[in-house]
Amino acid sequence: GANSGVFPGAGKNGHALTD
Secondary structure, eight states: OTTOOSSSSTTTTOOOTTO
16 A cells, blocks of 8 residues: 555555555
């Protein structure tokens, strides 16, 4: 999500755990 920094697309539309 906005602050995602785990999966591809960090800070954009990444599918991170802390989306």
